[in-house]
Amino acid sequence: MRKPVLLVVAPIAALMLGAALFGSRGEEREPWKSVVPQPDIAVKGRPSYVQDIKPIFDQSCIRCHGPVDAHNGLRLDSYEGVMAGTLNGPIVYPGEPSLSNLLTLIKHESSPQIWMPYHQEELSPNRIRNIENWVKDGARDN
Numbered sequence: 068m069r070k071p072v073l074l075v076v077a078p079i080a081a082l083m084l085g086a087a088l089f090g091s092r093g094e095e096r097e098p099w100k101s102v103v104p105q106p107d108i109a110v111k112g113r114p115s116y117v118q119d120i121k122p123i124f125d126q127s128c129i130r131c132h133g134p135v136d137a138h139n140g141l142r143l144d145s146y147e148g149v150m151a152g153t154l155n156g157p158i159v160y161p162g163e164p165s166l167s168n169l170l171t172l173i174k175h176e177s178s179p180q181i182w183m184p185y186h187q188e189e190l191s192p193n194r195i196r197n198i199e200n201w202v203k204d205g206a207r208d209n
């Protein structure tokens with residue numbers, strides 16, 4: 068009589084253990100991956116601020132860098148705000164992507180604590196490419 072009970076209990080126990088192990092490990096590694104995935108966009112050689120760049124900031128940044136919250140004094144809800152940068156200075160140097168903190172943080176080349184968007188899913192590769200191309204092209208208000 069003991070065998071059938073074991074046959075029922077053992078798989079359930081195994082499932083629960085598995086869920087506990089894999090569930091918690093997945094969350095620890097990438098807590099932001101549960102956020103809604105972004106469909107990717109086309110890469111443009113000379114992106115427009117209004118058409119290509121502002122929508123990315125609106126979607127992924129302005130809830131922390133806009134009228135409600137402006138972490139480090141940074142506002143990304145207007146061209147002027149983007150160019151004014153943080154309390155410490157500019158984040159965009161036109162024509163100089165490697166000097167521009169904006170790119171360092173979204174490309175995850177900074178220390179992990181300040182990767183942007185902060186504790187969220189990273190921007191898609193094509194969004195990063197477009198922001199980089201926009202900076203290379205002079206970070207124009209176009």
Ligand code: HEC
Nearest residue numbers: 127128131138139141153158168169172173181183184185
């Ligand atoms: C959930 C909130 C949140 C979101 C979303 C967010 N940020 Fe931030 N951001 C922060 C916080 C908090 C800091 C301050 C980090 C620190 O200095 O420790 C910061 C700082 C920054 C800085 C300045 C770092 C410095 O040099 O002082 C830049 C640039 C930046 N964010 C860009 C972005 C961009 C671009 C996006 C969107 C792709 C974005 N952030 C989305 C919270 C956020």
